[in-house]
Amino acid sequence: MTVPTLAHPANPDLLPLLGRTPLARIRTPLPAPHPGFWAKLECLGAGGMKARSAVAMLRGAHARSELRPGATVVESTSGTLGVGLAFAGQALGHPVVLVGDAELEPSMRQLLRSYGAELEIVDRPAETGGWQAARLARLREVLDRLPGAYWPDQYNNPDNAAGYHAMARELIGELPELDVLVCSVGTGGHSAGLVEPLRRRWPRLRVIGVDSVGSAIFGQPARTRLMRGLGSSIHPRNVAYDAFDEVHWVGPAEAVDACRRLARSCFVSGGWSTGAVALVAAWAARAPGGAAVATVFPDGPHRYLGTIYDDAYCRAHGLDPDRAHTAADPAEIPHPGAVEATGWTRCRTVADPLAVRT
Known part of the structure; x- marks a missing residue:
């Protein structure tokens, strides 16, 4: 990548x-x-339902100084949050890397790339936790390769x-x-x-x-x-x-x-x-x-x-x-x-x- x-x-x-x-x-x-x-x-x-949460998560991270200006945002998604984060990334000035899986529809992949997001695709589910666990494992690998990148952690972020x-x-x-x-x-x-x-x-x-x-x-x-x-x-x-x-x-x-x-x-x-x-x-x-x-x-x-x-x-x-x-x-x-x-x-x-x- x-x-x-x-x-x-x-x-x-x-x-x-x-x-x-x-x-x-x-x-x-x-x-x-x-x-x-x-x-x-x-x-x-605009950006669908999850644009609301995506903007809120990035603004919250800005306020806590967890997300630096222009830093990359990395997140796991089955698609909808990805569109929201692409919107938030454009609005707030952040590149976006999305970790999806093999079941992410080709049309959604094209859409996300068209919005400027970069995709990482996991090709098999984890033995425990399925596709979500596999995506999260890849996400951590991406974070290791991108010092200074921010993970909103949609599953646990208030x-x-x-x-x-x-x-x-x-x-x-x-x-x-x-x-x-x-x-x-x-x-x-x-x-x-x-x-x-x-x-x-x-x-x-x-x-x-x-x-x-x-x-x-x-x-x-x-x-x-x-x-x-x-x-x-x-x-x-x-x-x-x-x-x-x-x-x-x-x-x-x-x-x-x-x-x-x-x-x-x-x-x-x-x-x-x-x-x-x-x-x-x-x-x-x-x-x-x-x-x-x-x-x-x-x-x-x-x-x-x-x-x-x-x-x-x-x-x-x-x-x-x-x-x-x-x-x-x-x-x-x-x-x-x-x-x-x-x-x-x-x-x-x-x-x-x-x-x-x-």
């Missing part, structure tokens, strides 16, 4: 483009009819969550009431950043975390996951376990079904995380007596044209797009270790798996 050089000075004119994304009313049956829920469309913000405080303010200004917040969980950043300010405004707010089957975040066993963008094979310290009232695990067939229903009927759709949270938000909106429900659609559909929206891909992975895969309600388990979730599953017991073990 060559040492990256800064092609352009900082471009602070980009920063006013951050955030202030539209809020859409979603009424698509998912799969059953429901009264509707609100979705923050982060795909329509500035990741702080980047979403502005989104919380936007929601407070847009919604007259909010009963339920539904959040996909990967690094834990946007859920942790939203909950505290939203609960100050609406103290009785219920928060539902949405994870991927095969993810270890909430105490299920780590497995190979088809879904990317949510879930983890490690336990990020940004996850605010005590903030969640319940957790739902969603499988790829259910996410594909939800994404395609959204695309066909309301023109608003996205990737794995979007399908998963849409399914759970629609379920929450069907609560007896009604509920004001909001969620965040982290990205749009374009990255997933060769996966979620490709019939051949779906059939090859057992996700027949011509057959509905989703029940109207999730299965329910009493605690995360009771049964391994293979499809949409709900659990009202939420605890930090690392704390439970100790």
Whole structure:
């Protein structure tokens, strides 16, 4: 790897483009009819949802003198944070090196390189911790080769969550009431950043975390996951376990079904995380007596044209797009270790798996 050089000075004119994304009313049956829920469309913000956290992490590092002017930023990503860091790097004047893996789509690789990021690609998962552990091992090698480079450590950096405080303010200004917040969980950043300010405004707010089957975040066993963008094979310290009232695990067939229903009927759709949270938000909106429900659609559909929206891909992975895969309600388990979730599953017991073990 060559040492990256800064092609352009900082471009602070980009920063006013951050955030202030539209809020859409979603009424698509998912799969059953429901009264509707609100979705923050982060795909329509410059740099995507994670540009918020990327800018916050780099600004926080500047303030603590951990990141020198013009120094290289190195981070692990499955794609979305990479776009956000490319935005933050241009805005704040930092070259960006991103450590991805072999499952990073060719279109995403092209996009990240087009934005000026340099890519390091890991070609095989680690025996323990999967792709994330393999990426983190390569990241440490890159840091050794680049003295003075800065690693934001999105999984454990509290500035990741702080980047979403502005989104919380936007929601407070847009919604007259909010009963339920539904959040996909990967690094834990946007859920942790939203909950505290939203609960100050609406103290009785219920928060539902949405994870991927095969993810270890909430105490299920780590497995190979088809879904990317949510879930983890490690336990990020940004996850605010005590903030969640319940957790739902969603499988790829259910996410594909939800994404395609959204695309066909309301023109608003996205990737794995979007399908998963849409399914759970629609379920929450069907609560007896009604509920004001909001969620965040982290990205749009374009990255997933060769996966979620490709019939051949779906059939090859057992996700027949011509057959509905989703029940109207999730299965329910009493605690995360009771049964391994293979499809949409709900659990009202939420605890930090690392704390439970100790």
